Amino acid sequence: MPESKSKLFNDQGELVVPKAVVGRLSLYLREVQHLIRDGKETTNSTELGKLLGVTDAQVRKDLAYFGQFGHPGVGYRCQELVAAIKSIMGTNTIWNVALVGIGNLGRALLRYKGFHEQGFQIVAAFDVDDNVIGTKVEGVDVFHIRDLASMVTAQSIRLVAISVPSHAAQAVVDQVVEVGIEGILNFAPVTISVPSKVRVIGVDLAMELEQLAFTVVNRDSKS
Amino acid sequence: MPESKSKLFNDQGELVVPKAVVGRLSLYLREVQHLIRDGKETTNSTELGKLLGVTDAQVRKDLAYFGQFGHPGVGYRCQELVAAIKSIMGTNTIWNVALVGIGNLGRALLRYKGFHEQGFQIVAAFDVDDNVIGTKVEGVDVFHIRDLASMVTAQSIRLVAISVPSHAAQAVVDQVVEVGIEGILNFAPVTISVPSKVRVIGVDLAMELEQLAFTVVNRDSKS
DNA sequence: TAGATTGTTAATCGATTAACAATC
DNA sequence: TAGATTGTTAATCGATTAACAATC
Numbered sequence: 001m002p003e004s005k006s007k008l009f010n011d012q013g014e015l016v017v018p019k020a021v022v023g024r025l026s027l028y029l030r031e032v033q034h035l036i037r038d039g040k041e042t043t044n045s046t047e048l049g050k051l052l053g054v055t056d057a058q059v060r061k062d063l064a065y066f067g068q069f070g071h072p073g074v075g076y077r078c079q080e081l082v083a084a085i086k087s088i089m090g091t092n093t094i095w096n097v098a099l100v101g102i103g104n105l106g107r108a109l110l111r112y113k114g115f116h117e118q119g120f121q122i123v124a125a126f127d128v129d130d131n132v133i134g135t136k137v138e139g140v141d142v143f144h145i146r147d148l149a150s151m152v153t154a155q156s157i158r159l160v161a162i163s164v165p166s167h168a169a170q171a172v173v174d175q176v177v178e179v180g181i182e183g184i185l186n187f188a189p190v191t192i193s194v195p196s197k198v199r200v201i202g203v204d205l206a207m208e209l210e211q212l213a214f215t216v217v218n219r220d221s222k223s
Numbered sequence: 224m225p226e227s228k229s230k231l232f233n234d235q236g237e238l239v240v241p242k243a244v245v246g247r248l249s250l251y252l253r254e255v256q257h258l259i260r261d262g263k264e265t266t267n268s269t270e271l272g273k274l275l276g277v278t279d280a281q282v283r284k285d286l287a288y289f290g291q292f293g294h295p296g297v298g299y300r301c302q303e304l305v306a307a308i309k310s311i312m313g314t315n316t317i318w319n320v321a322l323v324g325i326g327n328l329g330r331a332l333l334r335y336k337g338f339h340e341q342g343f344q345i346v347a348a349f350d351v352d353d354n355v356i357g358t359k360v361e362g363v364d365v366f367h368i369r370d371l372a373s374m375v376t377a378q379s380i381r382l383v384a385i386s387v388p389s390h391a392a393q394a395v396v397d398q399v400v401e402v403g404i405e406g407i408l409n410f411a412p413v414t415i416s417v418p419s420k421v422r423v424i425g426v427d428l429a430m431e432l433e434q435l436a437f438t439v440v441n442r443d444s445k446s
Numbered sequence: 447t448a449g450a451t452t453g454t455t456a457a458t459c460g461a462t463t464a465a466c467a468a469t470c
Numbered sequence: 471t472a473g474a475t476t477g478t479t480a481a482t483c484g485a486t487t488a489a490c491a492a493t494c
Contacts, residue, residue: 018485022437026430030412044451051414056451057487064453072452072493089433090440097432108331109428114412118429120436159435183439185431189253189337191274199438201431205332206341207249208408208424209320210312212382213343214245215422216406217313241461267475279475280463287477295469295476 021062027052028063029085036078044075091119096157098181100172101164102127102142105187109161110138122161124151145172149179161185244285250275251286252308259301267298314342319380321404323395324387325350325365328410332384333361345384347374368395372402384408 031051045059069084070076086092099122126145133144160176169188183199254274268282292307293299309315322345349368356367383399392411406422
C-alpha cells in the first residue's frame, strides 16, 4: 500500500495524485517489466523517460509522489520498482473480476491472456441469453445475471467489466452497483450513471479510432 | 474541415489544439448523437457539461476552438453540432481500415458494430496463419500480410488496427509503416516505435483494469 | 574520491474557470 | 423587449520542466 507520505494528503486527509500521474504509472510498470524480461537489473529516469516519451524530471516527480524508491547515483532497481508500483496500484494481489455480456467482445475478453498477467482473473461471466447460460467459455461458467449477488459475495468480486449492448448498459450498471461492486470497466459506448462511491472507466473502441482519425487529419497538432 | 480561425494556428502555421480538448470532442459527439436519438433539437453548454461532468465554460471553450457554431440565446443545434464535430474529426467521410491479427480480439473487432456507426469500415484483414488466410470473417477477407501493400493501395486504407501478439507487434508496425499507413490503433500491450509522421494510439486492456484498481484502492484520489 | 543520479524547489507553462459584454 | 446563452477575456489553478543540493 502507498506509504503515508505527508505530501500525498491534503487538508481533508484525502490522497492527492494527479490523474495524469496514475496513467503514466501503468506505463512505467509495463516498461520496467519489459526491461526485466530483457535482463536489466536497474534503470533510471532518463531511460524510462526516453521509453515513454516524457522528460526525466517528470519520471522522477511521478515516482516520488509515492515515496523514495530510487537510489541516487544508481537509479531504480527494476524488481524493486515493479513491486512498488504494483503495491501502489493495488495489483500486488489478484483481483477477481466478473464479466457481464457474452457477445463478441465479451468472449474475446474471456480469452484475453493479458489480464491474468497483470493480476486480474475473470472468475464468473453473466448474460441473459439462455443459450449461453450454463455453458463454460474459456473455462469460465456463464450464469444468469440474477445470480450476480451470490457470486460476487462468494468470490469476493470487486470489479466488473461490462460488454453488453448500449441499450442494456445502464440497467446492468444499476444491478452491479446494487450488489456492491466498486469499480466498472464499461465497454458500452454510452455514459453511465453511478453513485459517487463507484469508480468507472469507459473504453469506447470507436472513439479511439476517432481520436486517431483526428490526429491523422490534423497532422501537426500537439500529440 | 476546421475553419481557418487565426487562433488555431501558432507562429509556424501549425494547428494547436490541446490534447484534452480532442478527447472531449469525441465525448461531445457521442452525447449529442444520443440527444438527437432522444428527439432533442438543440442543446447548450450547461446540459452538455452536466452529461460529461465538466463545466459549462469548458464546453463553450472547447467548441469555440474550432469556430463559432453556437447560437447566443439558443444554444447549439444538435444536427449542426454533430456535423461540425464530425467534420473537425475527419469522420464526416468513411475511413477504410485494415486489421492485422485475427486472434480472439481481432475477431471481436471484425464483428464489432460500433466502428461502422462512427464511419469506420474494416475492409481487409491480415494474418500469417494459413488456417485463416483465404477465409472470410464477418464478410471480411483474410489475406497474408504480404498482400498488405496492394490492398492498402487498392482500398485507400489509411488506418490500421493491430491485434497481434506482443512479440510480433513491432515487426507488423514496421510493415504497415512501410506501406504508407498514417495511423495505428495498437492493441498489443507494448510501446511501439514509428516515424514521427505516423500517429499511434495504444489501447491496453489490462492497463485499463489497472487504472480502475488504482482508483478503487485509492478511493479518495482525484477522479 | 569522482561520477552518476535521485528527490525537491522554484520557475514556467498550459489548461480550467468565472465573469460578462455581445448576440439572438 | 426581456431572457437566455454564447464566445472570449482575465484570473485561477494545476502540471511540467529546469536546476541543483543531497546522496550513494
